[in-house]
Amino acid sequence: MSVDVVTFGCRLNAFESEVIAREAERAGLTDTIVINSCAVTNEAVAQARQSIRRLKRERPGARIVVTGCAAQTQAQTFAEMAEVDRVVGNDDKMRGETWRATRAALDVGGSEKIAVADIMAVREMAPHLLQGFAKGLPRVFVPVQNGCDHRCTFCIIPYGRGNSRSVPMGAVVDQVRALAERGYAEIVLTGVDLTSYGADLPGAPKLGMLTKQVLRHVPEVKRLRISSIDSIEVDRDLLDVIAADARLMPHLHLSLQSGDDLILKRMKRRHSRKDAVAFCAQVRRLRPDIALGADIIAGFPTESEAMFMRSQELVEECGLTFLHVFPYSPRPGTPAARMPQVRGEAIKQRARRLRATGEAALQRRLVSETGSTRQVLIESATQGRTEHFLPVAINGEVPGVVLTLAIIGHDGTRLISNCHRPA
Ligand code: SF4
Numbered sequence: 001m002s003v004d005v006v007t008f009g010c011r012l013n014a015f016e017s018e019v020i021a022r023e024a025e026r027a028g029l030t031d032t033i034v035i036n037s038c039a040v041t042n043e044a045v046a047q048a049r050q051s052i053r054r055l056k057r058e059r060p061g062a063r064i065v066v067t068g069c070a071a072q073t074q075a076q077t078f079a080e081m082a083e084v085d086r087v088v089g090n091d092d093k094m095r096g097e098t099w100r101a102t103r104a105a106l107d108v109g110g111s112e113k114i115a116v117a118d119i120m121a122v123r124e125m126a127p128h129l130l131q132g133f134a135k136g137l138p139r140v141f142v143p144v145q146n147g148c149d150h151r152c153t154f155c156i157i158p159y160g161r162g163n164s165r166s167v168p169m170g171a172v173v174d175q176v177r178a179l180a181e182r183g184y185a186e187i188v189l190t191g192v193d194l195t196s197y198g199a200d201l202p203g204a205p206k207l208g209m210l211t212k213q214v215l216r217h218v219p220e221v222k223r224l225r226i227s228s229i230d231s232i233e234v235d236r237d238l239l240d241v242i243a244a245d246a247r248l249m250p251h252l253h254l255s256l257q258s259g260d261d262l263i264l265k266r267m268k269r270r271h272s273r274k275d276a277v278a279f280c281a282q283v284r285r286l287r288p289d290i291a292l293g294a295d296i297i298a299g300f301p302t303e304s305e306a307m308f309m310r311s312q313e314l315v316e317e318c319g320l321t322f323l324h325v326f327p328y329s330p331r332p333g334t335p336a337a338r339m340p341q342v343r344g345e346a347i348k349q350r351a352r353r354l355r356a357t358g359e360a361a362l363q364r365r366l367v368s369e370t371g372s373t374r375q376v377l378i379e380s381a382t383q384g385r386t387e388h389f390l391p392v393a394i395n396g397e398v399p400g401v402v403l404t405l406a407i408i409g410h411d412g413t414r415l416i417s418n419c420h421r422p423a
Helices: 011-026 042-058 069-073 075-079 096-108 157-161 169-181 207-217 236-244 261-266 273-286 305-317 344-369
Strands: 003-007 032-037 063-068 086-088 139-143 186-190 223-226 251-257 291-298 322-327 373-378 383-385 391-393 402-410 415-417
Touching: 003 011, 011 032, 011 096, 011 139, 011 186, 032 042, 032 069, 042 063, 042 069, 063 069, 069 075, 069 157, 075 086, 086 096, 139 169, 169 186, 169 207, 186 207, 207 223, 207 236, 236 273, 251 273, 273 291, 273 305, 291 305, 291 344, 305 344, 322 344, 344 402, 373 415
Parallel strands: 003 032, 032 063, 063 086, 139 186, 186 223, 251 291, 291 322, 391 415
Antiparallel strands: 373 383, 373 402, 383 391, 402 415
């Protein structure tokens, strides 16, 4: 029995799980389950603990190793679980020697459970060249940046991933080329605070320069996407690419978090409501068909009904299509957890209302797509996504191919195309 990696959380974790599987196998670990955890909400941490208990019941002989952001920020909590054999740090998990040491420790038994280094001491992001993804995904993620130098008051991520660090541009180009040559139709540049890319590299190249370099040096790339960005940190080069290069997909996801300036201040965000609205208008001038999405927190401490309504109104004012709504979840050790909290029921209710606003916004976009022709990446036998990241109902196509489809309608949540009527 080999090594099974169970992945929670973000795209960065998805990529890192591929590296963990490779390095743990190379170290000769067998009959081992690695939990690559997430700490972004209390719920995410609870899910990792539940999975550990369930997996140990299902495979009593297997060794269980926990890593990821929850292991980094709550190592002792996991070490105290009888089911857990080893807790590995979030940077340590990417090193071959960590897995060789883990094998030795597990084979000997009785040694120190916790192998978690100080994540704030990590200065570099070692590139890991992957030739492919185990699951044969139609879309693959390439981490170019990790960690974060900001300290938003609600966020635990910097304590799980450390300060910002970037992969040198040449290594990113090599990784993207390796995946594009393997036929992956869509590649997503990803990170924790993507727009701080390069600040730690010689010459401090920005995300825009990186994107230009990738598109210039890898003509095989058909569809390049960038994951969530901080609109206030977007550089001139990136705006140029958004305007000029059709291979950069016309879809941006923004970390907006709130529509109220006082709440943004209490979150220690770097933008104002006016900045957010202005940025969305600017990119829409550069790329009129662009689709915009955003993360918004419902029920941040001290948020009044009036402040919440400003988040509601922001959806239309920014012309958002996709909304990721996060009911506020106090993270132990963050400043916001010590602020006056909004009642739990009010948080749930606001999240519900915001999601409804988001669904209505998506509907408006789906309606406006009817009559268009779109390049659709087939994700599975039943679904594809357009260049604007809009879901399209598909019937029996091969994942990984890009088809030119005429959009003839929608079913309320997905587009319908001319040649593939849902069953
Ligand atoms: S920018 Fe803020 S929300 Fe994003 S990872 Fe950094 S601290 Fe967290």
